[in-house]
Amino acid sequence: MTAKAIPARMKGLNRAEICDQNFVEFVKEWEGQVRDAPAQAEPVLPGSALDARGFVELLESQLVSRHLDLMARVLRVQNKVFYTIGSSGHEGNAMVARATRHTDPAFLHYRSGGFMAERFRKLPGMDPVMDSALSFAASAEDPASGGRHKVWGSKPLWVLPQTSTIASHLPKALGTAVAIEQARRIGHALPIPEDSIAICSFGDASSNHATAQTAFNAAAWTAYQKLPAPVLFVCEDNGIGISVKTPDGWIGRNFRDRADLDYFHADGLDLAAGYGQVQAAVQHCRRTRRPTFLHLRTTRIMGHAGTDFEIEWRPLEELCAVEATDPLLRSAAVALASGLYTKESLLALYEAMRKRCFAAAEDADSRPRITTLEHVMAPLAPYTPDAVAAEATRTAPHERRVAAFGSEDKLPEKLPPRHLAIQINNALHDLFCKYPETLLFGEDVAQKGGVYTVTKGLQKAFKGSRVFNTLLDETMILGLAQGYANMGMLPLPEIQYLAYFHNACDQIRGEAASLQFFSNDQYRNPMVVRVAGLGYQRGFGGHFHNDNSITALRDIPGLVVGCPSRGDDAATMLRTLAALAKVDGRVTMFLEPIALYMTKDLHEAGDGQWLFPYPPQDEAMTLGEGRVYGEGADDLVIFTYGNGVPMSLRAARTIERKHGWKVRVVDLRWLVPLNDAFIAEQAKTAKRILVVDEGRHAAGVGEGVITAIAEAGYRARPFQRVVGADTYTPLAGAAFLVLPGDEDIVAAADRLA
Numbered sequence: 001m002t003a004k005a006i007p008a009r010m011k012g013l014n015r016a017e018i019c020d021q022n023f024v025e026f027v028k029e030w031e032g033q034v035r036d037a038p039a040q041a042e043p044v045l046p047g048s049a050l051d052a053r054g055f056v057e058l059l060e061s062q063l064v065s066r067h068l069d070l071m072a073r074v075l076r077v078q079n080k081v082f083y084t085i086g087s088s089g090h091e092g093n094a095m096v097a098r099a100t101r102h103t104d105p106a107f108l109h110y111r112s113g114g115f116m117a118e119r120f121r122k123l124p125g126m127d128p129v130m131d132s133a134l135s136f137a138a139s140a141e142d143p144a145s146g147g148r149h150k151v152w153g154s155k156p157l158w159v160l161p162q163t164s165t166i167a168s169h170l171p172k173a174l175g176t177a178v179a180i181e182q183a184r185r186i187g188h189a190l191p192i193p194e195d196s197i198a199i200c201s202f203g204d205a206s207s208n209h210a211t212a213q214t215a216f217n218a219a220a221w222t223a224y225q226k227l228p229a230p231v232l233f234v235c236e237d238n239g240i241g242i243s244v245k246t247p248d249g250w251i252g253r254n255f256r257d258r259a260d261l262d263y264f265h266a267d268g269l270d271l272a273a274g275y276g277q278v279q280a281a282v283q284h285c286r287r288t289r290r291p292t293f294l295h296l297r298t299t300r301i302m303g304h305a306g307t308d309f310e311i312e313w314r315p316l317e318e319l320c321a322v323e324a325t326d327p328l329l330r331s332a333a334v335a336l337a338s339g340l341y342t343k344e345s346l347l348a349l350y351e352a353m354r355k356r357c358f359a360a361a362e363d364a365d366s367r368p369r370i371t372t373l374e375h376v377m378a379p380l381a382p383y384t385p386d387a388v389a390a391e392a393t394r395t396a397p398h399e400r401r402v403a404a405f406g407s408e409d410k411l412p413e414k415l416p417p418r419h420l421a422i423q424i425n426n427a428l429h430d431l432f433c434k435y436p437e438t439l440l441f442g443e444d445v446a447q448k449g450g451v452y453t454v455t456k457g458l459q460k461a462f463k464g465s466r467v468f469n470t471l472l473d474e475t476m477i478l479g480l481a482q483g484y485a486n487m488g489m490l491p492l493p494e495i496q497y498l499a500y501f502h503n504a505c506d507q508i509r510g511e512a513a514s515l516q517f518f519s520n521d522q523y524r525n526p527m528v529v530r531v532a533g534l535g536y537q538r539g540f541g542g543h544f545h546n547d548n549s550i551t552a553l554r555d556i557p558g559l560v561v562g563c564p565s566r567g568d569d570a571a572t573m574l575r576t577l578a579a580l581a582k583v584d585g586r587v588t589m590f591l592e593p594i595a596l597y598m599t600k601d602l603h604e605a606g607d608g609q610w611l612f613p614y615p616p617q618d619e620a621m622t623l624g625e626g627r628v629y630g631e632g633a634d635d636l637v638i639f640t641y642g643n644g645v646p647m648s649l650r651a652a653r654t655i656e657r658k659h660g661w662k663v664r665v666v667d668l669r670w671l672v673p674l675n676d677a678f679i680a681e682q683a684k685t686a687k688r689i690l691v692v693d694e695g696r697h698a699a700g701v702g703e704g705v706i707t708a709i710a711e712a713g714y715r716a717r718p719f720q721r722v723v724g725a726d727t728y729t730p731l732a733g734a735a736f737l738v739l740p741g742d743e744d745i746v747a748a749a750d751r752l753a
Contacts (some may be wrong), residue, residue, distance in 0.1 A: 035337060036342075068132050086306075102157045116128055138363065204240075388580055391582055414614060536694075647741065692722045
């Protein structure tokens with residue numbers, strides 16, 4: 001329909017109303033040749049790979065998607081619907097749902113209404129219209145997120161809810177595909193069939209995002225090495241990203257000839273013509289187990305969202321040309337030309353679907369919504385202390401431990417006290433014995449045993465299928481972790497340095513840690529992320545190897561962060577972190593102070609006071625439990641963690657001698673969440689308080705400690721804070737100008753005196 005063909009009365013309507021009327025008028029005015037209706041199993045049109053039954057069902061799925069969009073635009077202004085990013089123009093993605101199984105994990109673009117409606121057919125008794133209406137209405141009865149956000153998701157249909165579709169879901173989709181194949185290699189029973197594939201849809205604009213590119217690169221890198229990775233990347237190319245157009249031919253040019261990323265193109269605007277290529281792409285991916293790129297032609301009508309008034313920035317003639325490519329118009333032509341529908345029956349179906357969607361929306365509007373903060377947060381950070389404690393103290397099979405460590409005499413509890421790196425290594429061996437589904441991976445972790453040899457011997461003991469190197473890409477390392485977690489494994493990814501985590505932070509903040517929240521605790525991402533970090537490395541480093549930016553971790557909702565300062569604490573903490581992942585599905589992080597890895601002495605060279613015995617298998621550290629040195633000493637209480645613990649203990653000896661005080665040092669051990677009650681209890685009898693925080697002055701851990709003390713009513717206590725400077729860490733000896741030291745702690749005590 002051209003601009004001149006639009007009646008004057010329609011130019012004042014919004015584009016949703018115009019697209020709605022376009023369909024009705026198209027059907028009424030259609031004058032094509034009608035064939036004899038095919039049987040259900042016959043092609044809907046000659047030469048089509050889609051049979052008549054398939055077309056009828058796909059058409060219905062398209063109509064479900066379209067009328068949900070139309071309903072949302074109408075009811076949003078009445079505050080009955082709270083989401084208007086629609087799927088109009090993308091309804092052809094229903095073909096992908098039809099050609100795949102409901103047990104193929106799907107990570108979907110937000111324009112996936114057609115896909116969802118069609119996938120609902122895979123399980124009898126489910127209603128895509130009502131479920132979607134509840135989600136649009138932010139109802140507490142929404143089966144996907146419980147009313148927390150409008151997401152496409154379903155536990156029984158294996159659609160994992162996405163909080164963002166600007167490419168951040170591509171790494172974990174690839175990770176899931178790799179995990180499907182990894183399960184066979186480690187003898188792990190999958191929750192889905194072994195020949196499943198992972199599906200990941202996204203827009204043409206999103207394909208340019210760095211996070212998308214890292215997934216494409218990793219997929220090709222995997223395929224190049226002949227490692228199976230059955231992921232179906234579905235690029236829904238509508239030619240525009242909000243208002244920025246994708247150059248014509250760019251997606252095809254960019255992906256058609258990529259080695260090790262097998263390219264297929266399908267017309268998503270035409271069910272009869274496009275289904276064969278969609279089916280071919282799916283079958284290729286499933287059969288070859290290779291990364292497959294399906295370039296699906298789509299369009300976008302009715303704007304990016306309800307607030308996008310395209311008429312204000314896009315020429316009317318251009319809008320009309322786009323609306324003329326509406327896939328529902330082509331589906332209407334196929335429906336009429338095939339003889340499967342008359343004009344009357346097709347319009348009746350169209351109006352019946354409108355009625356059904358509005359009825360569901362009105363019903364959803366009457367359902368309960370979230371009204372309390374407790375309800376909002378319920379799935380964010382589940383914690384069952386007794387079950388976690390029982391799991392953390394459950395011992396690994398003895399025979400496995402003997403085999404892993406080499407002999408009965410080499411069991412770590414029978415050896416002399418050792419330093420932090422060795423005890424972490426011992427604890428990792430034990431976790432591998434305890435959990436056969438455990439995987440450890442990252443840069444240099446295998447043969448080399450990590451930059452600091454913390455993972456030395458693990459690959460030899462447990463083979464390359466469980467301990468392996470990855471490409472140098474933190475985003476993909478954390479994407480793999482999510483994929484393995486999705487398939488029921490326990491991933492222990494390593495991020496080589498804390499500074500490198502910031503490159504990939506969104507994989508934890510935006511994706512892994514949010515999954516329980518946005519799926520109403522139906523999906524979980526259990527993992528223990530090991531990160532070497534903090535400062536004080538002598539003779540090495542600079543900022544990228546002495547990063548003290550801890551606030552980036554403390555700002556992630558639901559994340560657990562533990563930071564040990566000594567070897568025995570590291571072992572008992574790791575047991576608890578793994579139990580939190582296994583029992584409560586938590587995303588946890590083990591922050592390892594690099595400078596303490598090899599530390600053996602505390603006060604003088606050779607004193608061996610920072611060597612500790614390996615704790616018995618049935619000991620574990622409770623979440624939030626701190627360690628207190630000098631219980632009952634109240635003259636000065638020092639709160640600290642990590643490197644600050646041995647520094648504070650050394651400084652305490654000087655302070656006690658200098659001022660005659662009794663000094664208590666409190667090792668927080670858990671940085672997220674901080675145990676406010678424990679902090680307040682330690683502050684209650686303190687005459688003076690000192691917070692030693694190796695984070696930065698403007699953003700560290702100390703603010704949380706001081707807040708806990710103040711809110712407990714102890715704000716009148718004299719206190720000082722010893723913190724790092726607000727700067728990046730320089731190289732060599734200059735690093736110690738910006739990080740707190742023993743003498744800074746003593747000087748702060750002098751000020752308190």
